[in-house]
Amino acid sequence: MGFFRPLAKSAIFLFIFIFVLTPSLAADESKTTISDLDILGTPSFFFIRDEFKGYDQNWFRFLTSLAEGSKIDAFYFLDELYNTKLNYGDKNVSYYSYSLLTLSRMMENEADLKTALRLIDESIRLSPDIARIHFYKASFLWRHNPLNKLFEITDHYVKGVQDAVSDIATYTALLGNLLIGLEFFILILFMLFAVTLAAKYIPLLSNDLKEKSGWEIHPMLFSVLILLFLIFISTLDLGFIWILFFLNLFFFVYYTGTEKKIAVVFYIFLLIAPVALEYTATMMLSTHIKATDEIVQIKNDMYTWDAERKLKSWVEENFEDKYALFTLGLLNKKTGYLSDALYYYNETLDIDENYAEALNNLGNIKFIQKDYEGAFELYKKSTSNNPNLVAPNYNLFKYYMIKFDQDEADKYHEKALELSHDRISKFAEIEIDISAIEPDYLALINRVVMDEDISDSVLWERVINSTDNKDLANKLWKNMMKGTTLRSAPVVGILAAVILFVIGTLNKRYIFSKACKFCGKPFFLKSHSHMEKRDACNRCFSLFIRREGVDPKTKTRLRMTVDRVTTRRSYIIRIVNILIPGFGNIYRGKTAKGFIFFTLYIFLLVQIFTINGTIVYPASSLGFPLIHNLYVYLFFLVIVYIIAQRDFFKSEISTI
Numbered sequence: 001m002g003f004f005r006p007l008a009k010s011a012i013f014l015f016i017f018i019f020v021l022t023p024s025l026a027a028d029e030s031k032t033t034i035s036d037l038d039i040l041g042t043p044s045f046f047f048i049r050d051e052f053k054g055y056d057q058n059w060f061r062f063l064t065s066l067a068e069g070s071k072i073d074a075f076y077f078l079d080e081l082y083n084t085k086l087n088y089g090d091k092n093v094s095y096y097s098y099s100l101l102t103l104s105r106m107m108e109n110e111a112d113l114k115t116a117l118r119l120i121d122e123s124i125r126l127s128p129d130i131a132r133i134h135f136y137k138a139s140f141l142w143r144h145n146p147l148n149k150l151f152e153i154t155d156h157y158v159k160g161v162q163d164a165v166s167d168i169a170t171y172t173a174l175l176g177n178l179l180i181g182l183e184f185f186i187l188i189l190f191m192l193f194a195v196t197l198a199a200k201y202i203p204l205l206s207n208d209l210k211e212k213s214g215w216e217i218h219p220m221l222f223s224v225l226i227l228l229f230l231i232f233i234s235t236l237d238l239g240f241i242w243i244l245f246f247l248n249l250f251f252f253v254y255y256t257g258t259e260k261k262i263a264v265v266f267y268i269f270l271l272i273a274p275v276a277l278e279y280t281a282t283m284m285l286s287t288h289i290k291a292t293d294e295i296v297q298i299k300n301d302m303y304t305w306d307a308e309r310k311l312k313s314w315v316e317e318n319f320e321d322k323y324a325l326f327t328l329g330l331l332n333k334k335t336g337y338l339s340d341a342l343y344y345y346n347e348t349l350d351i352d353e354n355y356a357e358a359l360n361n362l363g364n365i366k367f368i369q370k371d372y373e374g375a376f377e378l379y380k381k382s383t384s385n386n387p388n389l390v391a392p393n394y395n396l397f398k399y400y401m402i403k404f405d406q407d408e409a410d411k412y413h414e415k416a417l418e419l420s421h422d423r424i425s426k427f428a429e430i431e432i433d434i435s436a437i438e439p440d441y442l443a444l445i446n447r448v449v450m451d452e453d454i455s456d457s458v459l460w461e462r463v464i465n466s467t468d469n470k471d472l473a474n475k476l477w478k479n480m481m482k483g484t485t486l487r488s489a490p491v492v493g494i495l496a497a498v499i500l501f502v503i504g505t506l507n508k509r510y511i512f513s514k515a516c517k518f519c520g521k522p523f524f525l526k527s528h529s530h531m532e533k534r535d536a537c538n539r540c541f542s543l544f545i546r547r548e549g550v551d552p553k554t555k556t557r558l559r560m561t562v563d564r565v566t567t568r569r570s571y572i573i574r575i576v577n578i579l580i581p582g583f584g585n586i587y588r589g590k591t592a593k594g595f596i597f598f599t600l601y602i603f604l605l606v607q608i609f610t611i612n613g614t615i616v617y618p619a620s621s622l623g624f625p626l627i628h629n630l631y632v633y634l635f636f637l638v639i640v641y642i643i644a645q646r647d648f649f650k651s652e653i654s655t656i
Helices: 004-025 056-067 071-087 094-109 113-126 131-144 150-165 168-211 214-234 240-254 257-286 289-299 305-317 322-334 338-351 356-368 372-385 390-402 406-419 421-437 441-447 456-464 472-480 489-505 528-533 538-545 552-579 583-587 591-608 625-645 650-655
Strands: 512-515 522-525
Touching: 056 071, 071 113, 094 113, 094 131, 113 131, 131 150, 289 305, 289 322, 289 456, 305 322, 322 338, 322 356, 338 356, 356 372, 356 390, 372 390, 390 406, 390 421, 406 421
Parallel strands: none
Antiparallel strands: 512 522
8 A cells, every 4th residue: 555545646636737727727828808909900810802702791790899899799790690601501610610719718818708608609609510619618618617517518528529530630630649648647647656755765866876885886887878878869860760769679678578568569559659640640631742731621620711822822733633623612612602612613523524522512502592403403413423422412301301302301311311320410400500590490491501522532542642742651751750859858867866966965854864675665864873773664673673572473474464565566566667668677686777778768758759849748738848857757766766775575585
């Protein structure tokens, strides 16, 4: 219990720190308020073309009313924007939703939490299936009312995860972040555990070093020279090469037998997998091959207005790129510019008249314009070219509902459900929302139609078969080589060493301290007369050294206790030996070699979890990467010293 009690306390503190303090620390540091913002002159909030079209008019009126302080009028115009969205058949209008989140942060900075929450709700209303918006609302509720809104917080987290899973790139990034979070949860838990014991154990290291002399110093000096050389090399910008070097060193030099197999699993699932997922998501979301970056942004409702300009520039030089033309049509449809969307869809069909996705989306525009027969012909042609598309089957269901042909409507509805129950259920939610606002449900059933976008398989094929990137493997390698240097590692190591020596040197309350050679606990000697206890604490001195008058039954019970504790702690040693390279060497008395291995392990962790010099999660969001590195060093120095001092009763078992 002595080992697990401080660990349990650390876990409780870690839970409080992450789930109570982290949201406030990670909040946006910007203190911009509505009164400070020139809304009408800020392009990030307001963008119009030569004339008001689509959503712009209601958006402009909303911003104007909000800036003037008329919240009733402002939310009225948001309702009008929402109705316009329904009339255009758009499920998400992400640009306006993200802008509402920015306005919500400003209201939160002004302590107007009611308005801030309503703006978040309006953002979800405009774009009900965008993961980041649900995550943001869950974070907002957690910051301000976590206990009373726990079920609602959980609900939004679940919705956010579900929406993220629907897109492979976002899901990949989310999975990578979850694995990174798990790894850092484990590391920080051990760090806090080390800090809880540091006050007792750090002075031991300083005093032991002061007592060493003669030949015992030479191996330590040799180890220090090796470490200084490795630290110097690690400051070079070698990136991913260092990760490969460390992994090969551990797998082929340090680990042996069964430990190697377990270590491989640990490295793959908790160290390599998060990084691989992160790089994969980066390639999928941030590649500029054939304007794929802009296409992916628009597909995932993550675009900015700059995406349209870049896509248009690309199309001017590559006018036969049907996917870019199709995406421009989708972008204009989502922003309410139906005439422009109609133009780009027609251009797409001029290149490929059988492109099923474009036929469906063109049919949606005709459906919105109440040209139902024209829409019907396009939907039928789309399903004949690709019967596995969800949207045209769902839209045919809508068409037959308008015609009051229930049998045909049911047939296509069942087909759409069979293809994607999740997408249909999400559209059913927005129809329920409409019926809650407008009692005439049948009159408004034509207001929501389903668009198709470019599939993930097409995007991957576009990247892999790109003529601009024949050497894709080389590009992936270079992307992974963009790892960070470890220039802060020497500073952190020196700082940690200074702290250790200062704490030990300034400890004037006691002459010196010792670790009990039986149980490993530190005890402080106030006079040299206590040396008669043979470096044992009072309890162990009574149990193992001063044994006069102890009956045989008591000796047997003590021996069984020692065996049980030794077995239990040997399992702990094997586990930590996998998680902390170098631990086994130190336990076997090879302190110099063990010190080198666990220091290299520190460098490996820092190298893996840093991007451009900043730890990616969660230290970067909390703003203390240097403190984090310091905790890593303290953790290893303290825990290794603890294990090195404890003999786990082995030296005295035979004497009981």
